[in-house]
Structure formats: structure tokens, C-alpha cells
Amino acid sequence: MARLTRRSQPLEALGMVGSAAVEMRSLTRHFGKFTAVDDLNLTVQTGEIFGLLGPNGAGKTTVIKILTTLLPPSSGQISISGLNLVRQSALVRRVIGYVPQALSADGSLTGYENLLIFAKLYDIPREQRKHRIADVLELMGLQAAAHRLVRQYSGGMIRKLEIAQAILHRPRVLFLDEPTVGLDPLARSQVWELVTQLQSNYGTTVVLTTHFLEEANYLCDRVLIMHQGQAIVTGTPSDLKASLGKPDATLDDVFIQYTGDPLMSGTNYHETSKLRRTTQRLG
């Protein structure tokens, strides 16, 4: 009888049915003496769109890098879809998708060629590749541009291609790091629409980082407000606003109330140049 190897195990067999998409207990990450993430506790339920909200430097990217197995935690217990992040990292990588802030598509290749590389990386069987690629191209509305070089794409098209790459293997949990930084308002709302579709049509859990209040408000079922590496408060955007007890409260008011700072303060030289680089890259 053929032995079922980890590789050949169907995706549905991985993890535990009914477990939370993300479970973290006392997650801490130090860089030398500096604590970037400090004793974070969080549960993201399956099917949620969950936002890590905070200013630059709050620790959001560090959390995402840990959850996507790119950076080891200093301490804490974390599971993704019931899989232990540290002990079962190879399996975790099979059930997640990740769109980083940095460019993950090759401009010198066509959209189709980029997707083919990801299909091979994800071990999608050869006979299924064409069909899977056609599916994600259609979902992202990129069919007509599939055979054009990515360097000719607009910023919004590149971001859609990057999301297409990240969902090719039908991940259960999709991590998006600042998905709309550098995009114009039209491209931004298209990305929001796609993320909502992934949730409603495929039940995908989405964990995203953002420092745009409008994005958190529009997209997220729940948010965690982070400040200086710490979890400040978790809730639905409307509950958090209602908790202030004043009509017309905004998420910015919530942020000020809980942290003492406005969300958009603290933009320094490093952050400004990073934002400009992203904007330039995405056209």
C-alpha cells in the first residue's frame, strides 16, 4: 500500500477541523535588547478578516513575519489552523498565503509566467496548473494582461497579481502586509473588493496589517490596535467606536483614547522614504 507522505497529504487533512485560524499566546520577539512584540495574545477565528492596526513601527510586520514562519518568535505558543507554527512550520506554509510589503512579482516576466513559478513552488500537480492559473487570473480580472510583462502593469494590477500568486494553492489563511500602500483610491477599492470576495466565496481567513483607518473600517470584521509592540485593544471597528460613548467617534479617536497618540503621528524619515519607495514601485 502506498504510504501517505507529508507532501502527498491532501490539504484538507492538515491541521485540526474546527480550530481557530490563528491562536497566539504570549508572543514576544526581541531584536537584541529591543522588544518589537511584547506578550501578544490573540485568536483569529476561521473566516474572519482581521486587521492589525497601528502606526509604523508598532510591530505589525514582525507579527506577520512570525505568523508566516519567516521569523522565529523569541517566545510564545502559536498555532495556525491547529498546526504548531514552530514544530510544524513546513505544514503551516502549505495552508497559508502571504503577500509581503516588498515586491513579490518579477517585472521581467509575464503575469502568467510569475504564476507558473508559484504553481511549481507550491507543488501544484502539473495537470492542474493551467486550470488553477486561469482561475486566479479570472478572479483578479487579469486575463487580458496575463501575457504582458509585469513591468508594464499598473500598481493595482501588480498588487492583484501578487494576491493571485498567494492564493494559487487555495490557502486557508491569507496574510497581507499593508495591501494597499501606494495604490490610488480606485485600485485600493478594487483590492478591498477582492479581499471581501475571498472571504465570502471561499471562506478564506484574511489577516492584514494596515495603518489606514478607512481600510480597517471598511474591510475588517475585527481589529487589534497595536502600539509599541503591545496589544492595546481588540474588537469590531463599530464596537470600538461605540465604546467611546460619543456620537461620530472615529477609529482615530479610539486610537488616541487607548494610546494617547494619534495613529498617523510618528512618521519619520525612514518611514517616509519607505512609503515613497513603495509608491514609486507601484506606479
Ligand SMILES: Nc1ncnc2c1ncn2[C@@H]1O[C@H](COP(=O)(O)OP(=O)(O)OP(=O)(O)O)[C@@H](O)[C@H]1O
Ligand atoms: N530585523 C530587525 N532588527 C532590529 N529591529 C527591527 C528589525 N525588524 C523590525 N525592527 C524594529 O521593530 C519595530 C517594529 O517593526 P515592524 O516593522 O514590525 O513595525 P510595523 O508596525 O510593521 O511598521 P511598518 O509598517 O513600518 O513595517 C520597529 O521599531 C523596527 O525598527
